[in-house]
Amino acid sequence: xxxxxxxxxxxxxxxxxxxxxxxxxxxxxxxxxxxxxxxxxxxxxxxxxxxxxxxxxxxxxxxxxxxxxxxxxxxxxxxxxxxxxxxxxxxxxxxxxxxxxxxxxxxxxxxxxxxxxxxxxxxxxxxxxxxxxxxxxxxxxxxxxxxxxxxxxxxxxxxxxxxxxxxxxxxxxxxxxxxxxxxxxxxxxxxxxxxxxx
DNA sequence: CGTTGGATCTTCT
DNA sequence: GAAGATCCAACGC
Numbered sequence: 001x002x003x004x005x006x007x008x009x010x011x012x013x014x015x016x017x018x019x020x021x022x023x024x025x026x027x028x029x030x031x032x033x034x035x036x037x038x039x040x041x042x043x044x045x046x047x048x049x050x051x052x053x054x055x056x057x058x059x060x061x062x063x064x065x066x067x068x069x070x071x072x073x074x075x076x077x078x079x080x081x082x083x084x085x086x087x088x089x090x091x092x093x094x095x096x097x098x099x100x101x102x103x104x105x106x107x108x109x110x111x112x113x114x115x116x117x118x119x120x121x122x123x124x125x126x127x128x129x130x131x132x133x134x135x136x137x138x139x140x141x142x143x144x145x146x147x148x149x150x151x152x153x154x155x156x157x158x159x160x161x162x163x164x165x166x167x168x169x170x171x172x173x174x175x176x177x178x179x180x181x182x183x184x185x186x187x188x189x190x191x192x193x194x195x196x197x198x
Numbered sequence: 199c200g201t202t203g204g205a206t207c208t209t210c211t
Numbered sequence: 212g213a214a215g216a217t218c219c220a221a222c223g224c
Contacts, residue, residue, distance in 0.1 A: 060209075061209085076216090079206070081205065082216095086216090129217075131217085177215090
């Protein structure tokens, strides 16, 4: 089943990030169906989190959708090249989000290989947030899209459970500028999964 | 195997 | 005008 609004609109963004592990991200973009199991996520805890785009209640044209009720996509461009896919969580005016960082390919693998211009399946196909977005066809133009219906992008629960002892928490990647907040254990991933960045 | 640097462009100062 | 929630090919060891 597609994850409902009640899943996304809870208070605890870290719990949501942890529970997204094992769920399936599905896209139908340019008429092509692709999917993959989520194996790595990061939580961004809104106005008090220095690593978040919404730190200090900052609102810009780009970050505005983070202030919408949970259940939307937040996609933005990083380093001018990479489209990073996030899920908006919590209630309206509380700009929490979860970055999807790693995916284990399930369906549409030939399509993903074509989009990444690769000839064979290796973990680099969908390891890392920029790579997985490219493989699934996600672009910044999809920012603000609802994940609650069977549209271009949604997230499903297919009954896959990740055992608690297979989930590891650690510090987030690439946010050294956030000072003490860079040390928070807001990154979650599946232990020993090849599609998690080492 | 570890390190380095180039690609590329939106966003905010 | 500078920096950024990155990736990977090309090196040197």
